[in-house]
Amino acid sequence: MAVHLITGGAGFIGSHLADLLIDENQILIADDLSAGRVEFLEKGLASNAVTLIKTDIAPENGWEPIYRALDRIGPLKRIWHLAANSDIPAGVKDANVDFRKTFLTTFLAIEFAKRVECPEFAFSSTSAVYGENDAILSEMVGPLMPISNYGAMKAAGEACVSAFAHAGRRQGWIFRFPNVIGPRSTHGVIRDLICKLLKDPQRLEVLGDGTQQKPYLHVTELIEAMVFIARNDPGPLGLYNIGPQDAGATVQFIAESVLAAVSPKATLSYTGGDRGWPGDVPKFRYDISKLRSLGWTPKFGSREAVQRAVAEIKAELG
Numbered sequence: 001m002a003v004h005l006i007t008g009g010a011g012f013i014g015s016h017l018a019d020l021l022i023d024e025n026q027i028l029i030a031d032d033l034s035a036g037r038v039e040f041l042e043k044g045l046a047s048n049a050v051t052l053i054k055t056d057i058a059p060e061n062g063w064e065p066i067y068r069a070l071d072r073i074g075p076l077k078r079i080w081h082l083a084a085n086s087d088i089p090a091g092v093k094d095a096n097v098d099f100r101k102t103f104l105t106t107f108l109a110i111e112f113a114k115r116v117e118c119p120e121f122a123f124s125s126t127s128a129v130y131g132e133n134d135a136i137l138s139e140m141v142g143p144l145m146p147i148s149n150y151g152a153m154k155a156a157g158e159a160c161v162s163a164f165a166h167a168g169r170r171q172g173w174i175f176r177f178p179n180v181i182g183p184r185s186t187h188g189v190i191r192d193l194i195c196k197l198l199k200d201p202q203r204l205e206v207l208g209d210g211t212q213q214k215p216y217l218h219v220t221e222l223i224e225a226m227v228f229i230a231r232n233d234p235g236p237l238g239l240y241n242i243g244p245q246d247a248g249a250t251v252q253f254i255a256e257s258v259l260a261a262v263s264p265k266a267t268l269s270y271t272g273g274d275r276g277w278p279g280d281v282p283k284f285r286y287d288i289s290k291l292r293s294l295g296w297t298p299k300f301g302s303r304e305a306v307q308r309a310v311a312e313i314k315a316e317l318g
Helices: 012-021 038-047 060-073 088-093 095-115 149-165 189-199 219-232 251-262 289-294 302-317
Strands: 002-007 025-031 050-054 078-081 120-126 171-177 179-181 203-206 216-218 237-241 267-270
Touching (some): 002 060, 012 025, 050 060, 060 095, 095 120, 095 149, 120 149, 171 219, 179 219, 179 302, 216 219
Parallel strands (some): 025 050, 120 171, 171 237, 179 216
16 A cells, blocks of 8 residues: 655545545654644544654654654655645734744655655645736736735745656646635634634624635545546646636625524624735636646535535534
8 A cells, every 4th residue: 555644634624635545545644733633533543544643844853753654654655745824814913824834844845755755745735826816817827926924835835846846756736725615624714604603693793895705615526636636647747726617605605604504593794895804815716727627627616515514514513
């Protein structure tokens, strides 16, 4: 069985990816458990296909237990680097948050890949690298002008992955995520709104004016697309937008969907403004024609994904 390392693998997306990979692979999970949860890995840990290593990979010595694990398990085929800062407003307030958790983890993951001669590196990037842009966003849009520290550090990480992939017989993939939703999420608009209603079932305050409109993709479709790309892209570097085919869903639609599911009689109010926080991109739309030409197409539109995620997160939160 091939050995895969998932950094941030106990988190929202990483744990779903581990579940998808365990039937054919041995999985190492590196996670500091600041946002990830051991219970998210229940399926893999029960099957002995997953080994969880609790470690902070931002300092270089945080990689030492991973080196030791590879000595026992065998050579590493692929790194799925998902570890990053998930609190975007925190990175706006303090750039060191994203430098350490979003960029430095990427730089050190690539250095680790070189030292253990791992030939494949898959990187979770983001729509935030594009910044504010009225165009329909294809992979050829540039220059990249991010407006958040998170987006800036992801763009820097993309450059490092490109250099890795083009230096010798190596393969790199860069996945530009949209807004990803579904069960096990530890943050995000749907979970935040449901939590607000659980605290006050009579009133729901929403950041911005509700007109923010973005593509939303269910986490199960995201990980299917990632694995599909890694199996089918010819390399040495694959860069792909992953998302739905539509123009997205508005925050107003999301808020109204949450109200209908959780507390239909609650009043809805908005804080105003065209965005939820500094660094937030209020609107964007993806062109996924490159991904479709490779052979993968999403099943759900943004609204379907939102409604599915609302039901799932409501059930998780009781």
